[in-house]
Amino acid sequence: MKKIVLFVFNGDPMCFIHVLLNALDMKDKGYESKIVIEGAATKLIPELEKKGNPMHALWEKVINFKLVEGVCKACANKMGTLEASKNQGLSLLDDMSGHPSMARYKDSGYEIITF
Secondary structure (H helix, E strand, C coil): CCEEEEEECCCCHHHHHHHHHHHHHHHHCCCEEEEEECHHHHHHHHHHCCCCCCCHHHHHHHHHCCCEEEEEHHHHHHHCCHHHHHHCCCCEECCECCECCHHHHHHCCCEEEEC
């Protein structure tokens, strides 16, 4: 099985929606796919759970399929969304000086794609 991890740094909703769509598409095609939310993208976390948000339904899907690996702890803290991440039950990733390590995924056989 092909293993893909999507690291999303860009906080632009138009970019983020493609991460959600691609993670779901890869899952549907038999890939093991994961999403890691980094940088400015962590700012979107509280907005994604709002039912009026156009990405809410996709966000619920990726959450229900357990495709969100986690959120960068340092970036969520800096962007003021640490509590929102915790409240949504998202894992906080901090194994590289407060940030998620890409090397850990490479060492586990994942292809890394960044957005």
